[in-house]
Structures are given as structure tokens and as C-alpha cells.
Amino acid sequence: xxxxxxxxxxxxxxxxxxxxxxxxxxxxxxxxxxxxxxxxxxxxxxxxxxxxxxxxxxxxxxxxxxxxxxxxxxxxxxxxxxxxxxxxxxxxxxxxxxxxxxxxxxxxxxxxxxxxxxxxxxxxxxxxxxxxxxxxxxxxxxxxxxxxxxxxxxxxxxxxxxxxxxxxxxxxxxxxxx
Numbered sequence: 001x002x003x004x005x006x007x008x009x010x011x012x013x014x015x016x017x018x019x020x021x022x023x024x025x026x027x028x029x030x031x032x033x034x035x036x037x038x039x040x041x042x043x044x045x046x047x048x049x050x051x052x053x054x055x056x057x058x059x060x061x062x063x064x065x066x067x068x069x070x071x072x073x074x075x076x077x078x079x080x081x082x083x084x085x086x087x088x089x090x091x092x093x094x095x096x097x098x099x100x101x102x103x104x105x106x107x108x109x110x111x112x113x114x115x116x117x118x119x120x121x122x123x124x125x126x127x128x129x130x131x132x133x134x135x136x137x138x139x140x141x142x143x144x145x146x147x148x149x150x151x152x153x154x155x156x157x158x159x160x161x162x163x164x165x166x167x168x169x170x171x172x173x174x175x176x177x178x
Contacts, residue, residue: 006106008113011055011066011078018075019066020047022097030099035132037162059121060086067117069096069110076101079114081122082158089126090118091157094138107141115145115176125173130157133165146178147171 011019023041031038042050054064062084069077077097081090094111096102118127131138133152143149147169156163 005072006109006113007070007073008067008079008110008117009070010117011051011068013052013055015066015068015075015078016048016051018097019051019078020044022095023047033132033135035135035157035161035164035166037160040160042160065090065118065122067114069106069114071101071106077110079111081118081127083128084122087123087125089128090122090124092118092127092129094129094131094141103137107137108144111141111145115171119173119176127171127176129169129171130155130166131169133167139167139169142169142171145171146175148175 024044024047028038031041050064051066054062054066059065064080064082065084066078066080068075069079075097077095079092079094081092083089083091092111092114094107096107115127118124127147129138129142129147131142133139148171150168150170152165152167154163154165157166
């Protein structure tokens with residue numbers, strides 16, 4: 001891992017096809033690991049409309065906000081927040097699109113670079129991450145970055161998920177600033 005090859009930026013129009021491709025072409029196993037119910041995944045045009053709307057809206061109106069992760073200048077994944085309460089809290093999600101780029105240690109570096117975008121642009125006091133308890137990678141990543149484990153419980157964490165055990169992690173503004 002060479003962090004100098006890693007960078008992050010806000011989503012742009014040119015990223016929409018890659019994000020859609022990630023969701024529509026990921027394996028059933030990958031979706032299950034993330035806790036995604038494949039029957040709830042929107043069609044291509046619905047994804048496109050949601051992402052275009054997200055790009056156009058001011059921060060305070062966004063239902064979701066996406067940061068693109070780049071390796072050597074090429075987009076390889078994204079992190080987004082949703083359940084946004086501006087000035088208060090949001091929930092973070094982590095996605096490396098190419099399976100060959102997973103489990104290489106870049107996730108923690110990407111998250112560290114992404115945090116200022118979330119905390120500063122949304123004036124967050126708390127950032128949460130609620131990955132599937134069985135999905136090892138994001139759980140290890142957020143712990144490595146400094147998120148504190150809160151608890152494990154059963155829920156349907158999002159609109160495209162099935163009911164599952166999740167681990168709730170938190171990074172407060174004070175901890176982030178340290």
C-alpha cells in the first residue's frame with residue numbers, strides 16, 4: 001500500500017456509470033456479505049436519477065452524499081453517508097468496486113481521507129457506521145480508523161438491505177479532531 005497513490009473527491013457525473021455498474025454487476029455473494037437484498041436493488045435508470053439528483057442538490061438537501069476513492073487517479077470505490085441529520089449525525093458506507101482491490105489495506109487510508117469531507121461539509125457531531133456483523137472488512141477498517149464499537153443488534157439497516165446482525169460503530173467529532 002502506497003498512500004501517495006490514493007486520493008478522494010466528491011462524486012461527479014462521470015462516476016455515475018461506475019457506481020451503477022458496481023451495484024448491478026456485483027456477485028450475489030458480495031451483496032450477501034454487505035447485507036444487500038438483491039431484490040431491492042434499483043434498476044439502472046433509477047440509480048442514475050438518484051445519483052444525478054444527489055450531485056445537483058446543496059449539502060443541506062442531500063439524502064446521500066458520496067465521496068469517490070481513487071487509486072493512481074482512477075476511481076476504484078466510494079464512501080457515502082445517508083440518514084443525514086445536518087449538524088448532527090450521519091451513517092457511513094464503504095465500497096471498493098473491484099474485488100482485486102479489497103483486503104489490501106487501502107480502506108483505512110481512504111476512510112481517513114474521506115472523514116474531513118463528511119465532518120466539515122455536514123458539520124457532524126457524530127458519524128456512525130453500521131456494517132453487517134459478518135462483513136469482516138468494514139468492521140476492521142472502522143476500528144483501525146478510530147471508530148468505537150457501540151453494540152451489535154439485529155435490524156434492517158437500509159432500504160436495500162435484508163434483516164441482519166449489524167455492528168454499530170461511532171466516531172465523534174471530538175475523536176475525529178484528535
